[in-house]
Amino acid sequence: MTARAFSAGHVVALVERATRPVPLLWPLGSAVAVNPLWDLRSQPFPTALAHARRTLGIAGLPSADVLADAFESGRVTVADLEAALEDHDRGRLAAIAPDALRSLEQGSVVATVLERHEQLVDASLATAVDREVAKYCAAYVGGLVTGPAAGATGFFASWRSAVEADPAGRRLGVDALLDSVDGGPEAVIATVLARLGLDEPGAVDELTGQSTRLPGWAAHAKWRSRWAAPDHAGPALGLVDYLAVRLVYDLAALVQLGHRPGRGSCCDHVRLAAPGPVPVPSPRVVGGQTGRRLAELDPDVAGMVWLTAYEGHYRDGLLAALERPAARAPARAPLAQVVCCIDARSEGLRRHLEALGDYETFGFAGFFGVPARVWPFAGSGPVDLLPVLLHPSVELTEQPADDAVGVARLAGLRQLAAVGSAVTSTREGTIAPYLLAEAGGLGLGPLTVLRTVAPARFDRLRRRVVQRFAPPVDVHPVLDGPGAPDDTEQALFVETALRTMGLTDGFAPVVVLCGHGSTTENNPYGSALDCGACGAARGGTSARVAAAMCNRAEVRKLLAARGIVVPVETVFVAAEHDTATDTVTLFPPAGMAPVNRDRLARIGRDLARAGAEVAEERAATLPGTGRRPRGRSVAEQLVARSTDWAQVQPEWGLARCAGLVIGPRRLTVGVDLERRVFLHSYEPDTDPDGSALEAILTGPMVVAQWISAAYYHSAVDPDVLGAGDKVAHNVVAGIGVYQGAGGDLRLGLPRQAVFDGSSLYHEPMRLLVLVAAPRARVDAVVARNPVVAELADGEWVHLAVRDADRTWLRQPGGGWRPWTRRRDSEDPPATTQCAADARDHGEENARG
Amino acid sequence: MDERWGLTPMVKVEVVVSGEDAEVVADLFATAGAVGFTAVANVSGVGHGGAHQGRLAFNDKNALALLMVVLPPDGVDGLLDGLRSLLSERPGVLFVSDAFVSRPEYFR
Numbered sequence A: 001m002t003a004r005a006f007s008a009g010h011v012v013a014l015v016e017r018a019t020r021p022v023p024l025l026w027p028l029g030s031a032v033a034v035n036p037l038w039d040l041r042s043q044p045f046p047t048a049l050a051h052a053r054r055t056l057g058i059a060g061l062p063s064a065d066v067l068a069d070a071f072e073s074g075r076v077t078v079a080d081l082e083a084a085l086e087d088h089d090r091g092r093l094a095a096i097a098p099d100a101l102r103s104l105e106q107g108s109v110v111a112t113v114l115e116r117h118e119q120l121v122d123a124s125l126a127t128a129v130d131r132e133v134a135k136y137c138a139a140y141v142g143g144l145v146t147g148p149a150a151g152a153t154g155f156f157a158s159w160r161s162a163v164e165a166d167p168a169g170r171r172l173g174v175d176a177l178l179d180s181v182d183g184g185p186e187a188v189i190a191t192v193l194a195r196l197g198l199d200e201p202g203a204v205d206e207l208t209g210q211s212t213r214l215p216g217w218a219a220h221a222k223w224r225s226r227w228a229a230p231d232h233a234g235p236a237l238g239l240v241d242y243l244a245v246r247l248v249y250d251l252a253a254l255v256q257l258g259h260r261p262g263r264g265s266c267c268d269h270v271r272l273a274a275p276g277p278v279p280v281p282s283p284r285v286v287g288g289q290t291g292r293r294l295a296e297l298d299p300d301v302a303g304m305v306w307l308t309a310y311e312g313h314y315r316d317g318l319l320a321a322l323e324r325p326a327a328r329a330p331a332r333a334p335l336a337q338v339v340c341c342i343d344a345r346s347e348g349l350r351r352h353l354e355a356l357g358d359y360e361t362f363g364f365a366g367f368f369g370v371p372a373r374v375w376p377f378a379g380s381g382p383v384d385l386l387p388v389l390l391h392p393s394v395e396l397t398e399q400p401a402d403d404a405v406g407v408a409r410l411a412g413l414r415q416l417a418a419v420g421s422a423v424t425s426t427r428e429g430t431i432a433p434y435l436l437a438e439a440g441g442l443g444l445g446p447l448t449v450l451r452t453v454a455p456a457r458f459d460r461l462r463r464r465v466v467q468r469f470a471p472p473v474d475v476h477p478v479l480d481g482p483g484a485p486d487d488t489e490q491a492l493f494v495e496t497a498l499r500t501m502g503l504t505d506g507f508a509p510v511v512v513l514c515g516h517g518s519t520t521e522n523n524p525y526g527s528a529l530d531c532g533a534c535g536a537a538r539g540g541t542s543a544r545v546a547a548a549m550c551n552r553a554e555v556r557k558l559l560a561a562r563g564i565v566v567p568v569e570t571v572f573v574a575a576e577h578d579t580a581t582d583t584v585t586l587f588p589p590a591g592m593a594p595v596n597r598d599r600l601a602r603i604g605r606d607l608a609r610a611g612a613e614v615a616e617e618r619a620a621t622l623p624g625t626g627r628r629p630r631g632r633s634v635a636e637q638l639v640a641r642s643t644d645w646a647q648v649q650p651e652w653g654l655a656r657c658a659g660l661v662i663g664p665r666r667l668t669v670g671v672d673l674e675r676r677v678f679l680h681s682y683e684p685d686t687d688p689d690g691s692a693l694e695a696i697l698t699g700p701m702v703v704a705q706w707i708s709a710a711y712y713h714s715a716v717d718p719d720v721l722g723a724g725d726k727v728a729h730n731v732v733a734g735i736g737v738y739q740g741a742g743g744d745l746r747l748g749l750p751r752q753a754v755f756d757g758s759s760l761y762h763e764p765m766r767l768l769v770l771v772a773a774p775r776a777r778v779d780a781v782v783a784r785n786p787v788v789a790e791l792a793d794g795e796w797v798h799l800a801v802r803d804a805d806r807t808w809l810r811q812p813g814g815g816w817r818p819w820t821r822r823r824d825s826e827d828p829p830a831t832t833q834c835a836a837d838a839r840d841h842g843e844e845n846a847r848g
Numbered sequence B: 001m002d003e004r005w006g007l008t009p010m011v012k013v014e015v016v017v018s019g020e021d022a023e024v025v026a027d028l029f030a031t032a033g034a035v036g037f038t039a040v041a042n043v044s045g046v047g048h049g050g051a052h053q054g055r056l057a058f059n060d061k062n063a064l065a066l067l068m069v070v071l072p073p074d075g076v077d078g079l080l081d082g083l084r085s086l087l088s089e090r091p092g093v094l095f096v097s098d099a100f101v102s103r104p105e106y107f108r
Helices: A008-018 A045-055 A064-073 A078-089 A098-106 A113-117 A125-141 A155-163 A167-171 A185-195 A200-213 A215-226 A239-256 A288-295 A299-323 A346-354 A403-427 A432-453 A455-469 A487-501 A540-551 A553-561 A594-619 A634-643 A691-698 A700-716 A775-784 A786-793 A835-840 A842-847 B019-031 B073-087
Strands: A336-340 A359-363 A372-375 A383-385 A394-400 A475-477 A510-517 A571-578 A583-587 A659-662 A677-680 A729-732 A736-739 A767-772 A797-803 A806-810 A816-818 B008-018 B038-043 B045-047 B050-052 B064-071 B092-101
Touching: A008 A185, A008 A200, A008 A239, A008 B019, A008 B073, A045 A299, A064 A299, A078 A288, A078 A299, A113 A125, A113 A239, A125 A155, A125 A167, A125 A200, A125 A215, A125 A239, A155 A239, A185 A200, A185 A239, A200 A215, A200 A239, A215 A239, A215 B019, A288 A299, A299 A659, A299 A767, A299 A797, A336 A346, A336 A594, A346 A359, A346 A510, A346 A594, A346 A677, A359 A677, A372 A540, A383 A540, A394 A403, A403 A455, A432 A455, A455 A634, A475 A540, A487 A540, A487 A553, A487 A691, A510 A540, A510 A594, A540 A553, A540 A571, A540 A583, A571 A594, A583 A594, A594 A634, A659 A691, A659 A700, A677 A700, A691 A700, A691 A775, A691 A786, A700 A767, A700 A786, A700 A797, A775 A786, A775 A797, A775 B050, A786 A797, B008 B019, B008 B073, B019 B038, B019 B064, B019 B073, B064 B073, B073 B092
Parallel strands: A336 A359, A336 A510, A372 A394, A510 A571, A659 A677, A659 A767, A767 A797
Antiparallel strands: A372 A383, A394 A475, A571 A583, A729 A736, A797 A806, A806 A816, B008 B064, B008 B092, B038 B064, B045 B050
């Protein structure tokens, strides 16, 4: 029996609805950390987890072992569990929707017709289909299948032209079907869904099942269809094309297996078992009355109570630490104001710099409010330096400060690229690699040994060679040429940034805009360690663009007319913090006054000192970095890590990130937040209409939630939503990695980003967002921005407010309750006062 | 052809959706054979779910977008199938109205 065929438009909408559980996967060059369940966020977090269990097969919660260990170590206490149980009893936890709970109790997953039919027959053609689909996806994105039918484009057309000659396709019976499934991919999907006899709900389930068989490829296709720029280079593997190919294979397999389609078909009643209940620690682990109360709960609810207790312990510790009087007031007449990215890794640098006494620091998203597409000088193409939530609204170029050196650098880079290209193409040939090994082995062999045993020395040698052929040159953005944003637009970018972070007066002589990036070697996930606010790129260029705008007289004149008067003597200086080595590079503007050059020299020394102290802190947490192995300093060890091509953990990135504080620095100054908290500056007194807060909650908070969720899910579901072991990664056409030789693309972050050996290093928690603002203002922002309401009221984040010296916690669905300090949070283990800093720098503080 | 004005009847479809859904609506327009459409990003207003803010400083995806397309009447059925299906689960509104154009060849 054949059902009514859906129209092409209907198919497009069905695909969109069906693929909402599918995560998103950005290419490796811009490996943005993303909440894999982002498109399920209209449901409360626990309901979305239930949905994802039925579609992606994830657990969604920390494992019973992790939670039991946390209880044993005191990371979760009986008091934390009692508080979470009370929250549950009083309806203060987002609940799992009843129908989602029923679906879980029925224990079935969303499955394709082929998967259900295979339960009745002894066959495993679904696995063979996956293998074939993955093969063609990889070939297509790698440019190996490029012969679409005349006039047609896209993955489906390319596959169709190639599969006719493919013996594997013939074995599955695809060739016999091709004539009967004619037309474009939408028409083909409609035809197959009709032949399977599926109505609208059945079609959505079928397409969901298809898209979650290989969630990595589907996630790439979803990114390409929904998030990639229309002019993004490379083969466009779109969702509709991808699902059309899958469905043809499945239909062929079902025909082979004698499936009778239509209402009352043989496999209609078949259900595939869902993963069992989320495991939680045995009630015996806790014991007593608390254990008995936990035992009475549905396992899924108990899992949420455990997670809430785990999160509550950290929350209470952080909030208690922030209630103490600040150990140090921000400097009043600082030598410099340093604006760092909100990235949690900046917190350490800010803390140690402030401890030196003459510095005031701020946090702002590392693109500094300029949504730019930049063509770097001597780069290979444009780079979008902005959060992926934004479209670039300006396009900029860079030019060298010295034309002659710039020309020499370009010529040198071309020569080096030609040599590299020759070696690469020789290596990829059939016979040539042997000749290359014979001819070049004597020279390349020792270099390879040096690179392995002394990576820092090799890196220095390589830099010297590159500098010999391609001399380095200072570059600056072109802000007054054709195509550059006009003065008014530049002033608007600067004004928005300054007002949002609350820096509108009291400018220091030097204002440093400090982006960040991470130097790593042989690391497909290197961009994941760079700046998320810069689209997973290094942040130095964004800092240079913003600083150059701030220094333009035309911009300052317009700013003054808008009430922001930047003193003539104030100079903005760009910088970049390398988070792998904790070194900071300054990019001084040309023509700086001598007095500012002297100031900048001191700032450079202080940044180096602060960075060295951060490095000491970080080194204590990095596997294999001892105090002074073989006499090497911590700084030398970190440089060696960052240049080691065999190093799988160059830094911890944002592992253990836990919170976001939106407020003035005086709220957090002097507290060691252990580089776990994103810090966004905000002055509630200068934002009466809440527009700055709205910008922060709809932009940076969303980005921070994505990062937090990416780490969370990579930690709790590493097999499905994590990228697996780096040691066995194979890069696929620059868009993702395989674990091993083929199959599906891996999602999320590598195992080494969240695990320390076999132990979990990241603490999986939902992001705690603390806002210093009146509750009514936060309520107003939530009310007019659905995305904020979904995140806050669905408990994708925990929203807290510091309002008139009291802290309030937002309830699911709205409303606030006061947070009260518990007795056992007197000495929070995770967040401590900067005792050492205060001791070490007491004299400077007194002077500052 | 409209007798009074010498214009050709068409159908205008207007959709207000979340910026995140603008791409799929554009896909639906393309699938319906539209050769062009108009999109207005960051629109504000009050709807079923309350007030919606317009332009957001640091987020183009989660403000509302208004998309408009004009099509010959015979191209509208599939588009409406798709939009109805999409809006059965996603927030948004759909308006369909008669329109008259002076250069019909621009819309085919």
